[in-house]
Amino acid sequence: MYLSPRLPVTGLTPTAPHLQTSSAGDPQGGNAFVVDFTGFNGPLDLLLALLRDEQVDIYDIPVARVCEQFLSRMHELQLNEAAEYLEMAARLIRIKAQMLLPRKEGSDDWEDPRAELVRRLLEYQQMREVVDVLERLGEDRRSRFARTYMGQPAAPPPAPLALSLGDLLVAVDRVLRAARRPTIHEVIPRALDVDGAMQLVRSILALRARMRLREIIRDDSEPWEVLSALLGLLELAKRTEVHLTQPRPFADVEIRRELAGEAA
Amino acid sequence: MNSLAKLLEAALFASPRPIATEELAALDPEASPAGLASALDELREHYDVDGHGVELVEVAGGWQVLTRPEYTEAIERAQMAVRPTKLSPAALETLAIIAYRQPIGRAEVAEIRGVDVGAVIKSLHERGLIDVVGRAEGLGRPLLYGTTRMFLEQFALRHLGELPRVDELAIALRKNGEEPVMAADLVEAAGVAAEAAAAPSAAPEAVVEGAPGA
Amino acid sequence: MNSLAKLLEAALFASPRPIATEELAALDPEASPAGLASALDELREHYDVDGHGVELVEVAGGWQVLTRPEYTEAIERAQMAVRPTKLSPAALETLAIIAYRQPIGRAEVAEIRGVDVGAVIKSLHERGLIDVVGRAEGLGRPLLYGTTRMFLEQFALRHLGELPRVDELAIALRKNGEEPVMAADLVEAAGVAAEAAAAPSAAPEAVVEGAPGA
Numbered sequence: 001m002y003l004s005p006r007l008p009v010t011g012l013t014p015t016a017p018h019l020q021t022s023s024a025g026d027p028q029g030g031n032a033f034v035v036d037f038t039g040f041n042g043p044l045d046l047l048l049a050l051l052r053d054e055q056v057d058i059y060d061i062p063v064a065r066v067c068e069q070f071l072s073r074m075h076e077l078q079l080n081e082a083a084e085y086l087e088m089a090a091r092l093i094r095i096k097a098q099m100l101l102p103r104k105e106g107s108d109d110w111e112d113p114r115a116e117l118v119r120r121l122l123e124y125q126q127m128r129e130v131v132d133v134l135e136r137l138g139e140d141r142r143s144r145f146a147r148t149y150m151g152q153p154a155a156p157p158p159a160p161l162a163l164s165l166g167d168l169l170v171a172v173d174r175v176l177r178a179a180r181r182p183t184i185h186e187v188i189p190r191a192l193d194v195d196g197a198m199q200l201v202r203s204i205l206a207l208r209a210r211m212r213l214r215e216i217i218r219d220d221s222e223p224w225e226v227l228s229a230l231l232g233l234l235e236l237a238k239r240t241e242v243h244l245t246q247p248r249p250f251a252d253v254e255i256r257r258e259l260a261g262e263a264a
Numbered sequence: 265m266n267s268l269a270k271l272l273e274a275a276l277f278a279s280p281r282p283i284a285t286e287e288l289a290a291l292d293p294e295a296s297p298a299g300l301a302s303a304l305d306e307l308r309e310h311y312d313v314d315g316h317g318v319e320l321v322e323v324a325g326g327w328q329v330l331t332r333p334e335y336t337e338a339i340e341r342a343q344m345a346v347r348p349t350k351l352s353p354a355a356l357e358t359l360a361i362i363a364y365r366q367p368i369g370r371a372e373v374a375e376i377r378g379v380d381v382g383a384v385i386k387s388l389h390e391r392g393l394i395d396v397v398g399r400a401e402g403l404g405r406p407l408l409y410g411t412t413r414m415f416l417e418q419f420a421l422r423h424l425g426e427l428p429r430v431d432e433l434a435i436a437l438r439k440n441g442e443e444p445v446m447a448a449d450l451v452e453a454a455g456v457a458a459e460a461a462a463a464p465s466a467a468p469e470a471v472v473e474g475a476p477g478a
Numbered sequence: 479m480n481s482l483a484k485l486l487e488a489a490l491f492a493s494p495r496p497i498a499t500e501e502l503a504a505l506d507p508e509a510s511p512a513g514l515a516s517a518l519d520e521l522r523e524h525y526d527v528d529g530h531g532v533e534l535v536e537v538a539g540g541w542q543v544l545t546r547p548e549y550t551e552a553i554e555r556a557q558m559a560v561r562p563t564k565l566s567p568a569a570l571e572t573l574a575i576i577a578y579r580q581p582i583g584r585a586e587v588a589e590i591r592g593v594d595v596g597a598v599i600k601s602l603h604e605r606g607l608i609d610v611v612g613r614a615e616g617l618g619r620p621l622l623y624g625t626t627r628m629f630l631e632q633f634a635l636r637h638l639g640e641l642p643r644v645d646e647l648a649i650a651l652r653k654n655g656e657e658p659v660m661a662a663d664l665v666e667a668a669g670v671a672a673e674a675a676a677a678p679s680a681a682p683e684a685v686v687e688g689a690p691g692a
Contacts, residue, residue, distance in 0.1 A: 145492035171570035274531030274549035317488030
């Protein structure tokens with residue numbers, strides 16, 4: 001019997017007459033969301049259809065013949081571009097080649113190159129059986145209506161939430177523990193003493209008109225002392241109390257008292 | 265009908281979806297489980313014996329009143345209700361694999377079907393028929409899918425155990441090398457399996473190991 | 479009941495709205511107006527005399543099957559008694575982050591939790607616990623989320639200031655060092671009512687994770 005490509009391989013079961021009607025419709029009939037141009041649900045489906053047409057023993061597939069027909073059906077159905085079919089074609093060709101390799105006489109460990117394909121075909125076929133069952137069950141259910149009236153007793157409200165602050169805090173706890181080491185900054189109060197540095201400069205400049213940075217920053221000064229001195233000087237310069245000059249790069253900074261600052 | 269049966273009828277008529285047995289029990293805090301069961305029996309029998317256009321059906325761990333199939337055509341013709349759309353063959357294949365192999369990842373489904381299933385899985389998920397039930401170990405920790413309560417509802421299954429067991433399927437009965445399986449037999453065998461599954465199975469045990477609760 | 483009455487019952491059950499008498503006639507082209515009227519009478523009488531939880535009501539020039547008023551209270555009560563849903567641990571964590579860092583964008587929440595939070599945020603939003611409170615500056619102007627009034631109600635808080643301060647929690651964590659801090663400690667440390675701490679929920683189990691309504 002010639003199997004029309006429109007009919008699914010297992011669509012002719014006596015217990016599920018609706019299968020025939022369902023798949024005999026328009027080309028995309030029932031394909032609610034996947035457009036299948038061929039009527040076949042993939043290369044395994046096509047292959048099974050071919051095997052059925054050929055009436056072969058599934059455990060002894062004449063690979064050369066089936067491969068040839070698979071390729072010609074691919075061509076017929078214009079599937080030459082479909083990756084999934086191409087992959088199957090390649091697999092068939094490889095198996096065909098492996099079948100031609102000479103076998104060692106009398107060795108038991110010859111592995112039939114078709115075994116994996118047979119396993120997949122049987123697995124797929126098994127799934128098709130389940131599809132038949134589901135299709136029949138679904139059809140039965142679809143032939144009954146549930147209540148659709150949603151008026152009077154309003155649709156049941158969503159179940160209330162059982163929440164407690166305890167739950168939320170446990171969650172906070174988990175978040176804090178899971179977070180990659182919470183960055184907690186160690187803040188030392190008054191780490192910088194900008195005001196102190198400014199006072200120091202002012203008191204020196206009260207005695208003489210100019211001074212050098214080296215006088216307030218020594219080699220063994222702590223980083224915070226250096227930073228405090230720099231920030232203090234910049235602040236004083238901004239307030240035009242001092243004038244800063246550096247004769248050349250890396251030279252000592254000269255600090256001069258400004259007249260405007262004196263006036264202020 | 266006794267008053268509990270009437271109360272159950274009222275509640276079941278009001279609900280568009282199956283009502284779980286525990287929820288039915290909550291309708292009357294004084295009703296015993298036995299009382300509830302016998303009231304449900306009474307209601308079901310009433311619909312069956314008395315001749316009604318509706319019937320009481322056990323589905324997805326609960327109960328639902330549904331119209332009888334013989335009236336569907338007339339109701340649809342008169343445009344009073346619309347049947348839900350059918351699933352495509354591709355969707356059904358994917359759903360079948362997920363139902364039997366859950367929890368299962370997308371790649372594994374694609375492997376069995378021999379085609380990519382990304383779009384189909386997305387659509388089944390949108391329809392509420394499958395859901396993410398976990399993540400696999402290993403590279404990329406792929407999502408694992410399982411069927412939902414809605415799946416049971418749409419196929420009017422009480423639980424996953426109502427699906428035929430894998431060893432009940434025709435293909436599983438043939439052992440490699442025992443006798444030649446003609447490719448043509450596969451189809452007929454499938455029909456037998458479907459019929460066997462239709463009859464109340466003798467051992468409706470869990471089909472699916474590690475299946476998530478419905 | 480005669481077969482027309484059964485058909486009418488099925489149609490009235492399946493229809494989302496009242497059905498006018500002329501529309502009912504379309505169900506069976508062979509039925510006479512008198513036959514239709516008597517079938518409707520039979521259905522009504524059946525519901526009334528036989529003792530049913532539903533009744534046939536004539537409304538707005540049409541017919542409808544409705545649950546009897548005496549059962550609506552029990553049905554509503556049962557719906558209230560439905561076991562409250564718990565939030566999944568994932569949802570609670572996300573909620574906690576949003577509560578403490580609001581306004582906050584999805585990406586930032588995901589950054590803290592180390593996983594994508596799209597589905598969880600959607601679910602919290604559907605439950606009315608969080609809402610969009612603005613948009614961030616910068617690329618794509620992502621939505622910013624904050625907690626809602628419903629959030630305060632659910633946790634019986636008068637205002638957000640009643641939440642334990644997170645820096646207190648952080649310090650508590652730091653003090654305890656390696657030792658895991660139990661929620662009870664946190665609650666105590668934060669000076670929250672013992673009532674909240676007493677909630678038997680220290681071991682949150684996997685519940686609905688961003689699941690649509692139960």
